[in-house]
Amino acid sequence: MSIRCAVIGLGMGRGHAKAYSEHKDCQLVAVADVDPVRRERAAKEWGCATYASADEMLATAKADVVSVATPNSLHRPLAIAALKAGAHVLCEKPIALTAAEGREMVRVAREAGKRLMINLSYRFSGPSQVLKNLVDSGVLGTIYAGRTVWLRRRGIPGLGGWFTDKKLAGGGPLIDLGVHRLDLALWLMGHPKPTWVMAGAWNHLGMRIGARQGKSYTVEDLAMAMIRFEDGSMLEVEAGWAANIKENELMETRLLGTDGGLVQKNLGEGYDFQAEVFQDRNGTQLDLSPHPPFPEAKNAYHHFVEAIRDDKPHMATGEDGVAVQELLDAIYQSAAEGRPIEMTSEKTAASAKG
Ligand SMILES: NC(=O)c1ccc[n+]([C@@H]2O[C@H](COP(=O)([O-])OP(=O)(O)OC[C@H]3O[C@@H](n4cnc5c(N)ncnc54)[C@H](O)[C@@H]3O)[C@@H](O)[C@H]2O)c1
Numbered sequence: 576m577s578i579r580c581a582v583i584g585l586g587m588g589r590g591h592a593k594a595y596s597e598h599k600d601c602q603l604v605a606v607a608d609v610d611p612v613r614r615e616r617a618a619k620e621w622g623c624a625t626y627a628s629a630d631e632m633l634a635t636a637k638a639d640v641v642s643v644a645t646p647n648s649l650h651r652p653l654a655i656a657a658l659k660a661g662a663h664v665l666c667e668k669p670i671a672l673t674a675a676e677g678r679e680m681v682r683v684a685r686e687a688g689k690r691l692m693i694n695l696s697y698r699f700s701g702p703s704q705v706l707k708n709l710v711d712s713g714v715l716g717t718i719y720a721g722r723t724v725w726l727r728r729r730g731i732p733g734l735g736g737w738f739t740d741k742k743l744a745g746g747g748p749l750i751d752l753g754v755h756r757l758d759l760a761l762w763l764m765g766h767p768k769p770t771w772v773m774a775g776a777w778n779h780l781g782m783r784i785g786a787r788q789g790k791s792y793t794v795e796d797l798a799m800a801m802i803r804f805e806d807g808s809m810l811e812v813e814a815g816w817a818a819n820i821k822e823n824e825l826m827e828t829r830l831l832g833t834d835g836g837l838v839q840k841n842l843g844e845g846y847d848f849q850a851e852v853f854q855d856r857n858g859t860q861l862d863l864s865p866h867p868p869f870p871e872a873k874n875a876y877h878h879f880v881e882a883i884r885d886d887k888p889h890m891a892t893g894e895d896g897v898a899v900q901e902l903l904d905a906i907y908q909s910a911a912e913g914r915p916i917e918m919t920s921e922k923t924a925a926s927a928k929g
Pocket residue numbers: 583584585586587588607608609610613627628629644645646647649667668669694695696751
């Protein structure tokens with residue numbers, strides 16, 4: 576079997592293209608990017624067809640799977656175009672600019688009978704997968720509190736470009752980094768139903784850094800939120816591209832349960848991760864740290880194509896993408912209006928999917 580794969584957008588999309596090109600059951604047939612330099616590099620590297628227009632690629636490449644890895648504002652239109660062209664879609668995070676856009680993508684995928692996966696890639700590391708198995712086997716008991724964080728001391732991506740433009744990105748570090756840490760926590764917690772959100776967002780440092788370089792900056796540089804769930808549990812979220820902290824890059828998710836706690840965090844301010852579980856057994860406190868290798872862990876791209884090949888469900892569905900986005904929308908609304916936001920049943924319809 577050969578699954579015909581194509582990629583739109585060759586920044587992060589290069590990772591998608593490389594993964595497809597390396598899978599024995601896939602063929603990378605085409606890539607599309609408006610940037611000729613990026614197209615040329617891809618053609619040399621993978622020998623696939625290249626297109627300046629995504630629409631033209633969708634019409635002619637006949638791909639079974641299309642990755643959408645463009646600026647956030649293009650996720651909705653390009654994912655919908657790919658679904659309507661008959662492809663399964665692996666869309667980069669965040670699902671879209673708003674939950675309403677994401678819900679439309681989910682609806683189109685259902686109508687087309689195609690899959691929609693969101694690249695919520697931090698679920699796919701070995702330590703995350705081990706933690707999920709442990710949580711699902713009941714090691715933590717009932718989870719009642721948590722904190723999920725991604726903060727940078729100074730790490731604004733593409734200052735002055737689409738990342739720092741609210742219209743093109745939808746927001747700043749919350750929608751860019753917070754989306755990953757929030758999804759990771761929700762996934763480990765089993766997607767409890769959110770009821771209230773209280774949040775704040777600031778851009779003191781981003782505005783100052785932008786002004787110094789003569790670049791426009793229209794998003795937050797830090798967001799903090801407290802989420803309350805129907806089961807009484809609470810989760811604190813922090814996401815920042817610029818904050819006066821010691822660490823250059825701090826990623827940490829902690830969950831506290833009646834029988835145990837866990838932490839998933841980055842090592843040495845880099846992109847390798849460590850997982851630990853803390854327990855109390857008959858009064859003795861135990862620290863458990865899973866040790867590599869983690870044989871079950873697959874990257875998101877291979878997970879998606881293998882789910883299609885084997886006709887099995889895939890993780891990080893469009894509905895999961897909407898569930899995170901509903902919270903991001905509520906966090907931005909709470910921060911803008913300076914008041915707690917109640918999550919109505921309409922807002923959480925996609926999350927309550929069982
Ligand atoms: N999952 C992750 O960990 C992760 C990491 C980085 C970025 N991302 C996501 O990937 C997406 C892209 O981010 P990036 O860092 O690669 O940005 P980028 O700006 O480096 O790359 C985007 C690419 O899209 C191309 N593009 C723009 N408009 C296009 C169009 N109409 N048709 C075809 N190509 C077009 C641009 O020329 C560019 O090459 C974003 O949604 C971002 O949030 C995800």
